[in-house]
Amino acid sequence: MSSRALKHFRFGKIFGFIRRSTSSRRQQIRQVRELYLKTDLVTKGCILCSGENFSLLAECDRYGFDLNKQICDDCGLVQTYPALSQSFLNEFYENHYRKLYTKSLDVDYAKFSEEQEEKGERFLGFLNTAISGQSLSNFSIIEIGCSSGGILNYLSAHCKAVQGCDLDANAIQFARDTHSLNAEVAHFPSTIPSGPKIFILSHVLEHVPNPKDLLHRIRSAMTPEDYAFVEVPGLNIVADGSYSNDLRSYFHIAHVADYTASTLASMMTSCRFETVTCDETVTGLFKRSENSEGEVVKSPGDSVGNVLKIEKTFRVFGSKKST
Numbered sequence: 001m002s003s004r005a006l007k008h009f010r011f012g013k014i015f016g017f018i019r020r021s022t023s024s025r026r027q028q029i030r031q032v033r034e035l036y037l038k039t040d041l042v043t044k045g046c047i048l049c050s051g052e053n054f055s056l057l058a059e060c061d062r063y064g065f066d067l068n069k070q071i072c073d074d075c076g077l078v079q080t081y082p083a084l085s086q087s088f089l090n091e092f093y094e095n096h097y098r099k100l101y102t103k104s105l106d107v108d109y110a111k112f113s114e115e116q117e118e119k120g121e122r123f124l125g126f127l128n129t130a131i132s133g134q135s136l137s138n139f140s141i142i143e144i145g146c147s148s149g150g151i152l153n154y155l156s157a158h159c160k161a162v163q164g165c166d167l168d169a170n171a172i173q174f175a176r177d178t179h180s181l182n183a184e185v186a187h188f189p190s191t192i193p194s195g196p197k198i199f200i201l202s203h204v205l206e207h208v209p210n211p212k213d214l215l216h217r218i219r220s221a222m223t224p225e226d227y228a229f230v231e232v233p234g235l236n237i238v239a240d241g242s243y244s245n246d247l248r249s250y251f252h253i254a255h256v257a258d259y260t261a262s263t264l265a266s267m268m269t270s271c272r273f274e275t276v277t278c279d280e281t282v283t284g285l286f287k288r289s290e291n292s293e294g295e296v297v298k299s300p301g302d303s304v305g306n307v308l309k310i311e312k313t314f315r316v317f318g319s320k321k322s323t
């Protein structure tokens with residue numbers, strides 16, 4: 001009998017097999033699966049605390065990929081483990097991600113603009129509240145993973161300057177041509193402006209195989225007056241109706257880790273950041289901490305029991321599942 005914590009059959013291997021064989025995306029799914037079956041998975045321990053004790057949650061993701069979603073018993077971070085390698089992820093993002101997500105290789109960046117500008121508006125409200133007493137117009141914004149630049153374009157009217165980078169060359173071209181943005185194809189910005197800065201990582205950190213490397217790099221480019229804004233899809237808000245309360249829809253091959261407010265704060269603390277504010281959506285603002293790297297402390301809320309509590313909110317055919 002499986003020791004999987006999420007007992008429902010839709011988290012199991014057989015359901016995964018059926019899902020990936022019958023999906024309208026089955027061609028794309030087969031190509032991605034072939035790629036990771038020939039790539040070695042990584043078993044170097046938890047990406048947050050390096051621990052090697054995990055509890056198995058699920059054996060498939062939303063597309064039916066047979067990957068394990070596990071929770072680290074030591075720090076409580078939910079992650080794909082064994083993990084997908086950097087070489088797999090490079091090829092996945094370059095050749096497969098868009099096709100899998102949108103069923104098409106052609107990307108209509110103009111269509112994303114509205115969604116990105118709405119995010120920009122939301123981020124503006126969040127930042128103005130979080131840095132209360134200071135004016136955003138004194139800050140330069142640097143977005144890592146800016147895609148086609150909709151967020152930066154919205155924020156540009158409210159800040160001193162904006163700039164961005166992304167690995168998607170077509171998105172960067174769109175950002176330059178359509179929004180006349182200072183945007184470059186790069187992992188990390190080649191120049192950092194002087195004066196007060198806010199780094200933005202919007203739906204980036206959950207995709208990065210070594211989040212600590214990226215966070216260390218950002219921290220070293222920051223002064224004590226600067227901020228890092230991080231948003232990732234929150235695990236706990238699945239219980240409030242995100243992803244239709246379905247953890248299987250939330251579990252995604254492209255997500256290296258699945259964060260709560262406390263596991264994101266732990267990740268940031270471990271990279272010498274301090275939390276200004278962080279909620280369960282998960283959206284947070286962080287500053288440099290001058291303390292040395294602390295030990296990762298597990299929050300009691302980040303447990304198998306919490307994941308089971310989220311699953312209890314799942315509804316089948318509109319009626320609450322009996323428990």
Ligand SMILES: [Zn+2]
Nearest residue numbers: 046049072075
């Ligand atoms: Zn851990």
